[in-house]
Amino acid sequence: MNNQSSRWIDLSFRFGAILLAFLFTVAVLIFSGAPPLEAFGQLALGAFGSVENFANVMVAWVPLLLATAGLLVTFAAGLWNIGMEGQITLGAIFATGVLRMMQDSGLPPLVMILVAIVAGAIGGALWAGLAGALKTFGGVNEIFGGLGLDFVATAITLWLIFGPWKRPGIGSMSGTVPFPREMWMPMLPHLRLSLWALAIGILGTIAVYFLLQGTYFGLRLKAVGRNRRAANLAGIPTSTYMMNAFLICGLFAGVAGAIQVTSVYHRLIPSISSNYGWLGLLVAMLINFQPVWAAPVSLFFAALNIGSIQLPIVLKLDSSLSGVLQGALVLAFLMMEGARQKFSKGQGEARS
Amino acid sequence: MKVELRDIHKSFGPVHANDGITLDIPAGTIQGLLGENGAGKSTLMKSLSGFMEPDSGQILLEGKPVSMKSPADAIAHGVGMLHQDPLDFPPMQVIDNFLIGSHQSLLPQRGKARRALRDLGDQFGFSLDPNAYVDTLTVGERQQLEILRLLWLGVRAMILDEPTTGISAPQRQKLFQTLKRLAEEGRTIIFVSHKLEEVEGLCHRVAVLREGRLVGETDAPYTTSKLVAMMFGKEVRLIPRTPGYGDTPVLQLEGVSIEDPRLNIEDVNLEVREGEVVGLAGMEGSGQRLFLQTCAGLVRPVAGKLLLDGEDMTGRHYHDFKSRGCAFMPASRLEEGLIPGMTLTEHFILTRPAKGLFVNWEKGRASAREGIAEFKVRGEPYSTVESLSGGNQQRALLALLRSNLRLLLMEQPTRGLDMESAIFTWEKLKERCLEGTAVVFVSSDLEELLHYSDRVLVFFAGKVSQPLESHDVSVERLGELIGGVGLDQPSGSAQ
Numbered sequence: 001m002n003n004q005s006s007r008w009i010d011l012s013f014r015f016g017a018i019l020l021a022f023l024f025t026v027a028v029l030i031f032s033g034a035p036p037l038e039a040f041g042q043l044a045l046g047a048f049g050s051v052e053n054f055a056n057v058m059v060a061w062v063p064l065l066l067a068t069a070g071l072l073v074t075f076a077a078g079l080w081n082i083g084m085e086g087q088i089t090l091g092a093i094f095a096t097g098v099l100r101m102m103q104d105s106g107l108p109p110l111v112m113i114l115v116a117i118v119a120g121a122i123g124g125a126l127w128a129g130l131a132g133a134l135k136t137f138g139g140v141n142e143i144f145g146g147l148g149l150d151f152v153a154t155a156i157t158l159w160l161i162f163g164p165w166k167r168p169g170i171g172s173m174s175g176t177v178p179f180p181r182e183m184w185m186p187m188l189p190h191l192r193l194s195l196w197a198l199a200i201g202i203l204g205t206i207a208v209y210f211l212l213q214g215t216y217f218g219l220r221l222k223a224v225g226r227n228r229r230a231a232n233l234a235g236i237p238t239s240t241y242m243m244n245a246f247l248i249c250g251l252f253a254g255v256a257g258a259i260q261v262t263s264v265y266h267r268l269i270p271s272i273s274s275n276y277g278w279l280g281l282l283v284a285m286l287i288n289f290q291p292v293w294a295a296p297v298s299l300f301f302a303a304l305n306i307g308s309i310q311l312p313i314v315l316k317l318d319s320s321l322s323g324v325l326q327g328a329l330v331l332a333f334l335m336m337e338g339a340r341q342k343f344s345k346g347q348g349e350a351r352s
Numbered sequence: 353m354k355v356e357l358r359d360i361h362k363s364f365g366p367v368h369a370n371d372g373i374t375l376d377i378p379a380g381t382i383q384g385l386l387g388e389n390g391a392g393k394s395t396l397m398k399s400l401s402g403f404m405e406p407d408s409g410q411i412l413l414e415g416k417p418v419s420m421k422s423p424a425d426a427i428a429h430g431v432g433m434l435h436q437d438p439l440d441f442p443p444m445q446v447i448d449n450f451l452i453g454s455h456q457s458l459l460p461q462r463g464k465a466r467r468a469l470r471d472l473g474d475q476f477g478f479s480l481d482p483n484a485y486v487d488t489l490t491v492g493e494r495q496q497l498e499i500l501r502l503l504w505l506g507v508r509a510m511i512l513d514e515p516t517t518g519i520s521a522p523q524r525q526k527l528f529q530t531l532k533r534l535a536e537e538g539r540t541i542i543f544v545s546h547k548l549e550e551v552e553g554l555c556h557r558v559a560v561l562r563e564g565r566l567v568g569e570t571d572a573p574y575t576t577s578k579l580v581a582m583m584f585g586k587e588v589r590l591i592p593r594t595p596g597y598g599d600t601p602v603l604q605l606e607g608v609s610i611e612d613p614r615l616n617i618e619d620v621n622l623e624v625r626e627g628e629v630v631g632l633a634g635m636e637g638s639g640q641r642l643f644l645q646t647c648a649g650l651v652r653p654v655a656g657k658l659l660l661d662g663e664d665m666t667g668r669h670y671h672d673f674k675s676r677g678c679a680f681m682p683a684s685r686l687e688e689g690l691i692p693g694m695t696l697t698e699h700f701i702l703t704r705p706a707k708g709l710f711v712n713w714e715k716g717r718a719s720a721r722e723g724i725a726e727f728k729v730r731g732e733p734y735s736t737v738e739s740l741s742g743g744n745q746q747r748a749l750l751a752l753l754r755s756n757l758r759l760l761l762m763e764q765p766t767r768g769l770d771m772e773s774a775i776f777t778w779e780k781l782k783e784r785c786l787e788g789t790a791v792v793f794v795s796s797d798l799e800e801l802l803h804y805s806d807r808v809l810v811f812f813a814g815k816v817s818q819p820l821e822s823h824d825v826s827v828e829r830l831g832e833l834i835g836g837v838g839l840d841q842p843s844g845s846a847q
Contacts, residue, residue, distance in 0.1 A: 216706040223702055227691040233682060234691075234702055235674045 010340065017336035017341065021328040034317050042314050047211040055193040059264060060302035063088070063256035066288075067159035067280030068294045069208040070252030075247035075289045076212055078225030080232040083131045083146025084155030084277025087124040087250045091257025093156060094123025099179055099261070100165065111183050117200075117258045120352035122253020125247045128182055129152065132246030133259065136239045142246075150277075151249055157270055175269035185263035201259075202295070209291040211248075221245055253307070279305075282330045288337070301326055353414055353430055354379045354539050355400070355506035358669040360409035364396050364739075369395040371564035377509075382531060382541040384555030386548070386583055388743075388770030391561040393544050397511050400542075401433035402426030413509070427453065432507035436768070437684075438494040442487035446480050450501050456608060466503075472500045476530050488614065490637050492523035494513040499530065514768065516550055519796075520635040521831050528554050547812065548576055563674050583770070597806060598626035601662070602790040603647060608656030612647050615639050615814045619656070622809070622819065624759070625822065626788040631783075631801040632820065633834055634811030640794040643762060647675035647792060648680035649763050661758060677758030683767060683794075685745040690737040696720045696748060697733040703752045723751035728776070742768045750780060760784065762793040778804050798827050798834075812836040 029036040047057050074081040081087075095116040102112045131149055134140040162171035178300055185194040188316045212218040223231040232238045260272050283301055287293035306320035355377040363737060369392045379384045381644055382507050387393045400650040401419035405696045410417050418427040440449050450469050451460045466482050478496040485639070486494060495623045496517060512531070516524050531541050531554065537646055551558055554573050560582040568582040611616040617639045624630050632640040640669040645651040646658070649670040658666045660676050670680070682688035690699065700723060701716035720733035727747045731740045737748060746769055753760065765781065766774035781791055782805075795801050801808055802822045810833040811819035817833060 017372060039668060132465050137805075216701075216711055219701060219711055220646070221419065223691050223694065226693045227687075229688045229720055230691050235671055236702070237671060343677075 006344065009344065013343075014333070016034040017332040018329070020332040021325060023322070024328045024332070026275045027126045027327045029317075029321070032317070034315055039311065039317060039321065040350035042311055043304065043307040045307070046310045052191060052301075053306060055188065055191040057299070057303045057306045058193050058198055060305050062197045062259055063274070063276040064279055064283065064302050065138050065201040065295060066204050066252045066256040066259070066299045067276045068069070068298050069205045069216035069291075070249035070256075071133045071280050071284045072212060072289060072291050072294065073210055073221070073252075074245045075080065075284055076218065076221045076225050077242055078228070079135070079242060079245060080143050081128065081131065081146055081246065081249050082143045083128065083149045084253050084280055085273045085275070086146070086150040086277075087127045087253035087256040088260070088273035088277050089150075089153040089157055090127040091120035091124035092261045092268055093153075093160065093253030094126075095258035095261040096165070096176065096268040097161075099183060100176075103179070103183070112183055113185055113196075113262050116262050117255055120254040120258025120261070121251045122254065124211040124252070124257060125250040128246040128250020128253065129243065132243045132250075132253070135246075135346045136242050154270075157268065157272065161268060161270060173270055175265065175267045175272075178265075178267045184266055185259070185260075187263070192264070197263045200255060204255065205291070205294055208252075208294075212291055217241075217244075228237075262317060279326070282326055286333050353538075354412075355411040355431075355518070355540050355542075356410075357396070357400065357792060358410040358412065359409045362392075362399060362404070363407055364407060365528075368564050368725065370399070370409075372409075373561070373564075373566050375566060375569075376561055377540050377542065380535050380538045381557060382543055382555045383529045384551040384556055384558035384581060385544045385561065385759055386543055386551060387561035388583055388772060391583075391770075392564040393561055394513065394742075395436055396561070397420060397513060397542065397544060399633070399835060401431055401511055423527070424453065424794075427502070427505050427507060430508035431503065432502035432509070433511040434495065434498050434502070434513065434515055438498060440494055440498065441485050442485070444486060445482065445628030446484050446489070446497060447482035449486055449497060450482070450504070453501065453505060468504050469500060472503055476500070476533070477526065479833070488521075489581060490519070490635065492519035492527075492635075495523075495527070503534075508538075509542070510534065511542045511544065513544045515543070516547065521835060524550075528639045535836070542545045548579055551578065551579075555755060575820070577800075580771070590603055597628040597785070597790075598788065600788075602626055602628075602660070602788075603664075603792070604657075604659040604681050605647075606657040606659070608646065608658060610639075611654050612639075612651075614643050615642060617643060617814045617816060621817050623751060626789045626790060627785040628792070628807070629785060629791045629805045630819070631808045632792065632794045632811060633798070633801050633808050633830060635796075635834060638811040638834075639814045639816070639836075640811045643809075643816070644680070644761050644763060644794055647759070648678060650680065659741060672801060677756065679757050679760050681749055681753065681760070681762040681765065683763035685742065685749060686738060689749045690745060692738040693736060695722065695736055696729070696731060697736050697753055699737065700733075703754065705754075708792035728781070743770065743773050746777070747773065750777060756782065756787065757789045760789050761793045762791065764795055766795070774800070791829050798830050802827060802830060810834055 014126040025035040029039050039295055046053060047115065048054055071081060071084065098119040099112060099116050102115065127149055131142055131145040135142040135143040165176045167177050184195050187194050212221070220231070220236045221241055223234065223236060225236045228238050256276060257272060258273065261268060265272065279301055283294065283298045287297050304322035304325055308319040311321055313320050357373060357375045360370050360373045366439055373392070374398055376577045378516055385393050389532060398404045400411060402423045402425045405421065411420070412418070413431070418429050418453065419430070420429060426432070441452065447462060447466055447469065451462070452602070454465070467844070469482055470481065478500065480493060480497055482712045486497070491495070512747045513828060515527060519527070531543070535541050543551065543555055556570045557569065558574060558579065559566055560579065560581065592629070601623045605620050608620045620643070632643060634640050646653050649665065649668055649672065652667055657664060660673065660678060663676070665673060686692055697716045697720040700720040704719055723729070724731060724733065725751055729740070729747045729751060730744045730777060731748070740748060766777050771776060802825060805822045807819040808822050808825065808830065810830070814832065
């Protein structure tokens with residue numbers, strides 16, 4: 001089998017996976033009595049039908065991109081950072097906290113926003129560092145540690161919203177008191193999109209790409225992820241590298257949380273992480289941990305999320321359709337990847 | 353059971369690992385299978401034992417063509433394989449290991465299995481405690497367990513891949529008796545080995561593979577030189593001994609004691625000088641590995657002092673040892689030595705000193721090409737390490753060691769290597785000795801120990817002998833010491 005034809009086989013398996021995911025989603029739609037074509041049409045319209053809609057896609061893209069980029073670092077080190085949601089939440093909490101402190105300080109808004117983002121990064125890194133320390137020094141599997149810390153983060157958010165940071169009078173699920181407009185990240189006129197946030201998301205992804213593909217740090221991280229014992233014997237301080245992977249990932253998550261506060265919700269709300277942590281895990285798995293694909297695939301996922309918002313209004317369909325399609329895509333890809341490996345093995349055997 | 357292999361082909365990418373091999377083995381025969389690394393022995397045996405399917409060709413058992421899709425399938429057909437590294441479940445008990453793979457009932461029948469294990473054990477003179485955990489057994493005992501398990505599962509043809517690696521001399525003797533008996537009972541034994549004298553002493557007939565082809569078959573009695581010539585296509589000789597080393601001590605141990613849950617090593621005094629080679633002998637698990645790891649800073653001694661080039665390194669981290677020119681090369685290549693999934697180039701970049709933040713890939717590829725050429729690794733800079741054969745992985749490990757080392761600590765430097773590769777390895781090591789590197793190595797090959805070491809330390813159940821001048825010791829004497837005969841006196845101070 002030459003390279004050319006194996007590439008075509010790879011591509012056809014990928015394409016098959018997309019087809020499979022769509023077929024599955026169509027089946028779900030038919031089962032729930034909705035016209036599939038119209039549903040997909042509405043999905044596309046909802047994402048790309050107007051400038052506002054597309055701007056909203058970009059708004060969703062930024063935190064998802066940051067979450068995916070961060071996760072690529074922990075995955076490179078062979079770590080399953082399930083605690084992304086909590087790390088995004090802590091980023092949001094830290095950002096809200098410093099903004100509240102600076103609110104009446106008279107500092108220029110630019111400084112306040114920058115400080116809030118740095119604080120968010122610290123908060124996320126702190127929470128990830130906790131999961132990392134539990135893993136590296138406490139022997140707690142990072143999946144359990146991260147999951148536990150997710151719940152703790154949610155509890156802290158609710159406590160803050162209904163306790164110390166509650167709205168005057170009575171706490172509300174709608175979150176803390178919104179910040180005044182001048183403390184928002186600068187937006188494009190008439191849109192919810194901030195070019196700053198977009199720039200942070202894109203720059204972050206590029207940084208991760210170069211970190212993993214081009215630096216000694218990235219190569220060593222990969223070595224730690226693939227064989228920790230051999231990496232240690234090769235002279236790599238594995239605990240430090242694992243901790244660093246957690247910290248970097250948490251930093252990205254925290255920035256995502258801070259952006260949610262400074263440029264999207266302008267306050268702390270209970271579901272501030274908006275499932276971007278989980279979605280980032282899906283994207284990372286779907287792109288097989290290849291940094292180059294992080295941007296386009298997370299953009300597609302963001303489009304699905306935004307596109308599905310109007311489904312309940314137009315088609316009386318639940319907006320979770322986007323989740324169905326995203327989940328089906330990841331499962332179909334993983335399945336087809338397995339099938340492809342089996343197939344190419346069979347090819348190799350049949351050849352001579 | 354009569355085993356016939358007909359025109360077996362198997363390729364891995366461009367490598368034709370088995371190129372039309374046809375081999376008939378009558379029932380009740382001990383068939384030796386010889387060949388250097390990468391000759392295709394393991395591939396052929398993996399096809400026969402169901403680990404992989406050949407690309408083409410036929411396998412006939414008792415004259416009937418069979419197709420075996422998995423090891424379980426092969427066992428159902430009566431073919432079982434004993435792997436070089438025991439494929440068992442160390443954290444589980446002997447009895448559970450014994451039961452694994454039996455599908456006689458929904459619930460494990462421990463009582464029945466216990467009786468079967470005892471009866472079989474009695475038959476062959478193996479005493480295995482069914483309640484012991486497998487990780488407390490020696491490699492030899494784990495092998496015995498595996499043999500009994502396969503017999504219990506009704507195996508009539510047994511493949512043994514390098515079965516004498518890492519087991520003691522008495523265990524080897526017992527293994528050979530067992531194999532002979534199994535053959536007398538009509539079972540077919542296939543004995544894969546590098547060790548000529550073992551094959552000569554045990555096998556009824558021998559087949560030699562070279563570069564994926566069957567290049568010769570011969571019945572006992574054998575001519576060693578002829579076997580060697582068949583294996584390598586030419587005759588090889590050992591490199592001459594090169595005694596002589598400097599006076600400057602590189603590694604000094606003063607009253608070092610090491611503890612492990614299973615082993616105590618007490619009060620070792622040793623001085624290893626520039627260019628000296630010290631061999632550590634003993635049965636697997638007698639403390640050599642622990643000792644070597646202590647010298648590398650991977651294990652902390654509980655008492656005593658450890659000096660490297662005169663500097664007190666007691667209790668320091670392995671990475672400190674490493675930065676002072678000490679290197680540790682583990683025996684398990686893909687578990688501890690190399691990183692599966694990464695290419696040779698990436699390995700070279702990781703092990704060479706890094707300059708700056710960004711990787712210089714061009715330079716990395718260049719140093720990979722250089723190392724590959726110098727150490728004759730059969731692979732490309734972009735080859736992943738798991739795609740290399742065992743011998744080539746070993747060469748890669750050697751190539752990855754940095755130059756100008758002070759102290760080189762090696763576990764089984766030539767395990768799994770054919771004779772030519774082993775000689776090559778030692779040529780390279782001796783070059784390092786001439787540059788002043790001190791070498792301490794663990795080996796289970798007595799001839800290797802005596803031929804290449806200046807001095808030998810013998811380990812027996814944590815006890816350490818006086819350093820022995822290797823030219824004063826015979827193979828027989830060393831074998832006795834390893835077996836614990838005449839090793840009563842505690843290790844004293846020694847020069």
